[in-house]
């Protein structure tokens with residue numbers, strides 16, 4: 001429910017939800033200036049609005065002046081009744097329920113995968129297009145997995161759900177795509193240095209609590225989100241281990257890269273590591289290409305690539321840094337150098353804000369592209 005700053009009542013509508021019960025909704029009136037150019041305004045729901053990604057999505061919808069007819073904020077019963085601030089007004093967070101999606105055009109969802117698996121098909125069946133940040137549907141053949149700088153037109157194939165890739169994958173493919181177009185990427189060896197916010201609010205709190213105990217020379221709380229204490233550590237495990245000694249996070253980088261780039265022959269060899277950094281993932285990337293490429297050529301390619309910023313003047317100590325990338329939307333590349341032994345191999349350092357381009361920015365960009373490419377946002381049958 002929206003609370004106007006002046007306390008005035010907002011429009012309400014009573015609609016019947018999918019289970020046949022009456023649900024009271026509050027719709028904010030359409031305000032002037034919200035419609036960007038030819039884009040149609042939309043009824044939007046932010047699911048997971050209290051989470052690390054959800055809170056960034058809310059900021060981005062404000063910053064990018066997303067064309068809204070109405071907006072609502074959903075999460076679990078734990079957050080229902082709390083408020084979020086949007087465009088100068090306080091909105092109540094509502095508990096996720098089947099009726100919550102009636103009349104909604106676009107759902108921006110950032111919940112655990114198990115929650116999305118249950119609720120995203122319900123939202124799609126109610127007629128919304130869901131942009132889902134979780135891993136629930138990423139590898140489903142009929143669900144587009146989209147990074148707007150790489151494969152925007154896959155959006156048009158959606159059948160009600162569009163998946164947002166894993167954060168480590170997004171920043172890597174934004175950097176790889178222009179190289180792939182120029183000299184064809186054949187193999188990638190990547191080591192990640194992933195921030196604690198990649199594990200959501202609980203990851204952020206775990207680093208903060210351990211840091212506070214460390215400063216006060218007290219007993220740090222036992223790790224719960226991470227397998228080991230994260231303060232003073234680099235943990236070479238993100239998510240559970242699967243077959244052959246790889247983790248789920250590493251296999252996401254392998255499989256999602258191929259799907260987004262539309263090339264199942266690209267070889268990806270990842271090692272994913274959690275580091276005690278609040279925000280932004282860093283990646284050391286070695287890329288083998290079909291044709292040789294020099295560092296200078298790569299710099300020139302990236303200089304005009306969408307979503308990429310080159311920071312590469314090592315003698316002036318200028319290279320991408322996690323702290324500098326936080327709160328930015330671009331993917332930053334630097335330390336660009338040709339392999340000492342192989343002319344068709346390039347090494348570089350790649351950094352991006354995992355909560356923004358790695359999640360929220362990419363999701364909002366998908367929603368913007370959706371309005372551009374499929375203005376009616378017609379949804380098909382549920383999965």
Ligand SMILES: NC(=O)c1ccc[n+]([C@@H]2O[C@H](COP(=O)([O-])OP(=O)(O)OC[C@H]3O[C@@H](n4cnc5c(N)ncnc54)[C@H](OP(=O)(O)O)[C@@H]3O)[C@@H](O)[C@H]2O)c1
Pocket residue numbers: 047048049050051052053054074075076077078079080096110111112113115133134135165166167197198199200201202354355358359
């Ligand atoms: N963090 C990243 O860098 C990143 C990047 C890319 C993708 N992702 C993916 O995005 C999703 C969200 O990540 P996050 O980092 O924002 O996690 P988070 O900080 O833990 O937030 C999770 C959100 O989901 C809500 N939620 C949890 N259980 C729910 C339920 N049963 N019903 C309704 N809402 C529920 C939470 O609401 P309550 O507060 O009410 O519990 C909260 O709003 C995950 O699938 C994650 O893998 C994260």
